[in-house]
Amino acid sequence: MSISSLQQKEKSLLNDISRLERTLASEQKKSSDADKKIADSKTAISRSKVASTIRSKQRTIESETKKSVSAKSKVANISGKIAKKRKELGDTQVKLSKVRTEESEKFQKDLKRSYDKQITKMRQIQNEEIKVVQSEILNDPSLNDKEYDIFISYASEDSEYVDKLEKSFKNANFSVWIDKSNIGWGQSIRQSIDNGLAKSKFELIVLSSKYIQKHWTGYELDGILNKESSTGRQMVLPLWHNVTKDEIDKKSPSLSNRLALDTRFNS
Incomplete structure (x- = not known):
């Protein structure tokens, strides 16, 4: 049976039980009154010596006994029905609980299939974008004299993830500029960033909730966007890390309107 049919049956049974319980209470009262x-x-009778009174009370006893027996019989019958x-x-x-569980499991499976399809499509789009970027790097002669392949801009709160990211780039033979390795003690942070x-x-921006709130990351982002604007070439590689589109929109x-990789989907 479907959920709606079982729900209708449950409602009908509850109404029947409620009606029977009201009838039961009425018959129990009749029995008690009798x-x-x-x-x-x-x-x-025990207190009276008047014959007429005794006969009257005996008739009452006979009548009420019949009422009591009838009411008690109905009570037993109704109790059985209840x-x-x-x-x-x-x-x-x-049954209703079982069907609901089955429906919930089916919904979760359908939702997961839909989610997996979206992830697969997103990865395909992102992989195509990566190929475009790689092609630009190989074919752009203006990049040949650059010392670093990637400048990583990030918030210090995301260091644990960025450390792994930096290691992966270096293992893949990319040269990386990152503040903790390229800004020395006593050097100007602003000048070091500009130089980097x-x-x-390319400038890889690890966009997180912390990133978009901090001063230095804001300075780096302004410099990156200005550089991209002045060269007329795509330089920004956005990477979303534990952040929502609404946060970036604000x-x-x-x-927010640039295609980005997302650490939830891309290792």
């Missing part, structure tokens, strides 16, 4: 009248009549309905309700609710940007082919609209 038993009280019987007890009162017996007390009156027990049967409650069992049926329990079975229905078990001038000597780098802080850097110029980057």
Whole structure:
């Protein structure tokens, strides 16, 4: 049965049980009232010596006894029906719970399939973009005199991830400019950054929630975008790291519309 059919059956059973319980309460009251009248009549008989009164009370006892027996019979019958309905309700609710679980599991599987398709499509787009960038590097003679392949701009809070990223680049024989390795003790941070940007082919920006909030990363980003604007060549390689599009839209609209790699999907 479908969820809607089981829900309708559950509702119907609950209504039936509620109606039977009201009827049961009514019959129990009739039985109780009859038993009280019987007890009162017996007390009156024991105290009275008037024959007519005794006969009247005896008739009352006979009448109320019939009412009490009838009411108790109905109570027993209704109680049986309620027990049967409650069992049926329990079975229905078990089935309903099972069907809901199956529907939820199916929904989760469908959602995962849809998500996997989106990820696959996104990776295909990103891989094509990487090929374009690689082609530009190989065919652009103006990049031959650059000392560094990649300038990594990041927030210090993301150092753990960036350390792994730097190591991977170097293992792949890329030369990397990064502040912790290229800014010496006592050197001007601003001049070192400007020098690193001038000597780098591409600027990889590790965009995170922390990145878009900090002063120095903002300075680096301004320098990177200015350099790209002045050369007329794509230089920015955005990498989203634990950040949402809404955050980037608010802080850097110029980057939000660029195709970026995402660390959730790309190792």
